[in-house]
Amino acid sequence: MNVGDLIKIISGELLTDNISALETQVDNLYICDLLSWVMSHAQKGDAWITVLTNVNVPAVALMTEVACVIIPEGIKVEQLTLKRANENGIIIAGTALNSFEISRKIIQSELL
Amino acid sequence: MSTVRLSYPIPSNDFIAAGEASSNVKKILSQIGIPAEKIKKAAIAMYEAEINAVIHAGGGVADVEITAGRVVINIADNGPGIPDLELAMTEGWSTAPDNIREMGFGAGMGLPNMKKYADRLQIKTQVGVGTTVTITVNFA
Numbered sequence: 001m002n003v004g005d006l007i008k009i010i011s012g013e014l015l016t017d018n019i020s021a022l023e024t025q026v027d028n029l030y031i032c033d034l035l036s037w038v039m040s041h042a043q044k045g046d047a048w049i050t051v052l053t054n055v056n057v058p059a060v061a062l063m064t065e066v067a068c069v070i071i072p073e074g075i076k077v078e079q080l081t082l083k084r085a086n087e088n089g090i091i092i093a094g095t096a097l098n099s100f101e102i103s104r105k106i107i108q109s110e111l112l
Numbered sequence: 113m114s115t116v117r118l119s120y121p122i123p124s125n126d127f128i129a130a131g132e133a134s135s136n137v138k139k140i141l142s143q144i145g146i147p148a149e150k151i152k153k154a155a156i157a158m159y160e161a162e163i164n165a166v167i168h169a170g171g172g173v174a175d176v177e178i179t180a181g182r183v184v185i186n187i188a189d190n191g192p193g194i195p196d197l198e199l200a201m202t203e204g205w206s207t208a209p210d211n212i213r214e215m216g217f218g219a220g221m222g223l224p225n226m227k228k229y230a231d232r233l234q235i236k237t238q239v240g241v242g243t244t245v246t247i248t249v250n251f252a
Contacts, residue, residue: 036221039156040228044148052216056163059131062138063155065148080128088135 001026001111003068003091006047009109010102012070012095015077021091026067029106031099035060042066049099053077058085058092067091073098113144116178122162122187124171127215133174134158141183146251154183154249157229160222161187161245167212168192169243182231185247193239201227 004022007014014022027045032038033052042048044065049072050057058081061069068091071077077092085092095102106112118140120133138155142148158174165172169191177184194200201223208218227233232248 033216034219034221035216036160036219036225039160040221040225044152050216054215055128056131056215056217059135059159062135063131063152063159065152 001109003047003093005109005111006068006070006106007093007095009105009111010070010093010095010097012093012097015071015092015094016082016085016090018086018089018091021068021089024067024091026112029103029112030066031103039064049102051075053081055081055084057081058088058090061085061090062088068093070095070102072102113180116140116144116176118174118176118178120174120176122165122171122174122189125166126171127166130162130166131159133176134162137176137183137185141178144178146183150249150251153229153231154185154247157226157233157247157249158185158187160225161185161247163217164222164245165189165191167208167217172242181252182248182250185249186244187247188242188244190242193241193243194235194237195239197235197237 003024030042030046031049042064046066048066049070071094074096141151169189172189175186203224204220206218206220230247231250234246237243
């Protein structure tokens with residue numbers, strides 16, 4: 001699936017500006033809130049779910065080359081984080097669902 | 113190719129600027145056509161070292177040397193030094209304060225990640241003087 005499909009499945013919203021990046025391929029889902037753990041284990045092409053919203057999130061997304069970042073449970077993302085993400089071509093999407101519900105929706109879609 | 117030398121100040125306690133040096137090195141390595149998996153190794157190891165300098169040492173300096181065969185990243189600080197390096201290399205060991213943990217750091221994975229991603233990792237540290245981390249990633 002691509003990022004656009006994923007956002008639709010989880011009733012999400014694109015928070016960054018990069019509309020063209022919706023075509024980016026998503027290969028897997030990764031859930032973690034410890035940044036160094038993410039850097040050690042996340043893979044290129046993962047959709048990364050995290051409740052963290054600080055400016056280090058786009059930096060870690062850039063290093064790990066994840067497909068996108070998903071912020072669950074309607075958590076508000078700092079403007080500075082979105083600015084940094086836009087500058088580096090990082091996609092951030094938000095959804096009201098929690099991590100388990102996101103996972104369930106994706107599994108039910110049978111697109112991953 | 114000729115040697116590329118880069119130098120970046122690492123600001124003290126500034127998480128907004130932290131990571132700019134490693135992001136920049138990542139872009140440069142990409143521009144000169146280094147394989148993606150080598151770039152990722154260098155970028156993650158350097159980012160961890162940068163963050164450590166910000167969290168623990170009041171900033172420092174990053175010097176990077178890129179040659180045809182490898183990248184050598186030197187991160188030096190004048191911080192408190194690491195009293196027990198063996199313990200600090202243990203996964204899960206961290207002395208990061210609560211406000212740093214709230215940002216998602218302090219998992220005790222910084223030095224282990226540097227070791228994991230670097231082809232060669234050298235750490236020189238002296239209590240009260242500072243720490244110098246040298247990360248080498250070979251391109252071949």
